[in-house]
Amino acid sequence: MLVAIGSDHGGFRLKEEIKSLLTEANIEFQDFGTYSAEAVDYPDIAKKVCDVVVSGEYTRGILICGTGIGINIAANKVKGIRAALCHDVFSAQMTREHNDTNVLTMGERVIGPGLARMIVSTWLNTEFLGGRHAKRVEKISALEG
DSSP: OEEEEEEEEEGHHHHHHHHHHHTTTTEEEEEEEESSOOOOHHHHHHHHHHHHHHHTSSSEEEESSSSHHHHHHHTSSTTTEEEEOOSHHOOOHHHHHHHOSSSSEEETSSSSSHHHHHHHHHHHHHHOOHHHHHHHHHHHHHTOO
C-alpha cells in the first residue's frame, strides 16, 4: 500500500502525527504538503493528493484540515474520489467496507491524535466487502457523469 497524505495549516500537526503512525506501521507514504503551520488553501492540497490517487500511483489518500469538512468537499469534486470524513472508528470501518472509499479526511480541531491514529489504522486495514455494496459504489461513480 502506498498512501498520499496532505493537510492545510489547520491540520498540519495532526498530519505529522499520522505520518509517525504510518512510519511505525511500515506503510509507505508521501507528504504532499503543507510543510508548516503557515496558511495555505486546502483545495490545492486536496487536488494534489486526489490526483495521484485517481491516477493509481497511490493506493489511498489521507487529508486533514481544521474540521475535515472543507478538504472533504474539495476532495469529492475530483472525479474518481470517494472521500469520507471520519471522526469515529465505526465510520472509518463502514466507509471502507460499504463505500470502498479511497480518501479519508479528518479534522485536527475536532479529534485528538489518539483517536485519529485508531481511525487511520482501522481505515487502512479494512477491506471493501464488495457484493451488494459494489452495485451501489458503481452507482455513485455513475453520478460523476
